[in-house]
Amino acid sequence: MIELRELTKRYGRTVAVDHLSFRVEPGYVTGFLGPNGAGKSTTMRAVLGLDTPTSGDALINGQHYAGIDRPLHQVGALLDASAVHGGRSAFNHLYCLARSNGIGKTRVRAVLDRVGLTTVAGKRIGGFSLGMKQRLGIATALLGDPGILLFDEPVNGLDPEGIRWIRDLMRTLAAEGRTVLVSSHLMSEMELTADHIVVIGRGKLIAEATILELAERFQRDVLVRTPNDAELIRLLRSAGATVTRRPDGSLTAQGLDAAAIGDIAARHRIAVHELTPRSDSLEDAYLKLTDDSTEYRAERANS
Numbered sequence: 001m002i003e004l005r006e007l008t009k010r011y012g013r014t015v016a017v018d019h020l021s022f023r024v025e026p027g028y029v030t031g032f033l034g035p036n037g038a039g040k041s042t043t044m045r046a047v048l049g050l051d052t053p054t055s056g057d058a059l060i061n062g063q064h065y066a067g068i069d070r071p072l073h074q075v076g077a078l079l080d081a082s083a084v085h086g087g088r089s090a091f092n093h094l095y096c097l098a099r100s101n102g103i104g105k106t107r108v109r110a111v112l113d114r115v116g117l118t119t120v121a122g123k124r125i126g127g128f129s130l131g132m133k134q135r136l137g138i139a140t141a142l143l144g145d146p147g148i149l150l151f152d153e154p155v156n157g158l159d160p161e162g163i164r165w166i167r168d169l170m171r172t173l174a175a176e177g178r179t180v181l182v183s184s185h186l187m188s189e190m191e192l193t194a195d196h197i198v199v200i201g202r203g204k205l206i207a208e209a210t211i212l213e214l215a216e217r218f219q220r221d222v223l224v225r226t227p228n229d230a231e232l233i234r235l236l237r238s239a240g241a242t243v244t245r246r247p248d249g250s251l252t253a254q255g256l257d258a259a260a261i262g263d264i265a266a267r268h269r270i271a272v273h274e275l276t277p278r279s280d281s282l283e284d285a286y287l288k289l290t291d292d293s294t295e296y297r298a299e300r301a302n303s
């Protein structure tokens with residue numbers, strides 16, 4: 001498990017992370033979302049002991065990174081896939097790291113196989129595409145077979161096949177019981193990958209929820225079709241709902257959920273032909289959540 005307790009990191013006058021607290025549990029993919037500059041990378045670096053918090057704690061299984069005995073076996077990370085020595089082969093790159101951590105060649109071959117780089121293991125990294133470097137970075141993270149994995153924007157710049165591969169891998173790693181934290185600024189990507197979502201903006205926690213909870217929280221209205229609309233409109237309005245009639249004859253109701261609307265209709269023996277709760281897309285929900293915390297934004301077309 002990863003746990004942040006009131007984590008704060010300042011760079012001079014910039015507050016990159018501001019009293020941030022949340023937990024990342026094993027067995028799930030947790031999406032870590034926020035606009036550019038929200039503090040995602042800083043938070044991940046603090047977890048990995050690469051940045052010293054100004055105050056608060058970033059803990060891995062209850063310990064600070066610096067206090068962990070054999071860190072590679074507890075936590076693996078992909079931060080910047082391009083930060084590798086181009087002159088070495090993929091095998092040698094991994095083997096150097098493995099040897100200094102008491103890990104053997106068999107494990108190096110196993111991780112190369114898992115990320116699909118076996119056939120290019122002897123090739124120089126300098127000639128690798130971004131997707132291959134990304135796979136190598138993931139092989140590095142997996143080297144010590146850690147229970148906790150952090151991936152910072154792993155799909156950035158990848159083609160659709162590479163994106164799908166990473167998505168499947170994250171889900172498999174979580175299904176194996178690992179803790180998987182993956183940062184992104186795209187809700188559309190996280191919607192397909194993550195079970196839980198943590199949203200931050202300007203270093204602060206904005207939302208922490210499952211994908212399902214987020215959809216419910218951003219429920220827009222309920223679409224209703226009935227042959228007896230005049231009567232149902234009257235009843236729903238007197239129950240406190242805001243009801244609008246649409247050009248196609250259907251109704252939309254806000255302020256009551258589908259169950260309440262169905263119950264009112266049943267009590268008054270009104271036939272209902274459709275009752276559909278409608279939510280904002282998660283992308284819209286995310287944009288609403290982070291609206292106040294976006295560093296830079298384009299002028300709106302209609303402003």
Ligand SMILES: Nc1ncnc2c1ncn2[C@@H]1O[C@H](COP(=O)(O)OP(=O)(O)OP(=O)(O)O)[C@@H](O)[C@H]1O
Nearest residue numbers: 011014016034035036037038039040041042043185
């Ligand atoms: N080493 C540093 N020195 C000074 N300021 C920094 C440093 N690292 C990050 N910051 C600032 O801290 C804030 C958070 O940055 P961070 O990189 O953690 O955000 P992020 O959510 O990962 O953004 P992105 O999605 O753009 O990568 C930003 O305002 C950034 O400019």
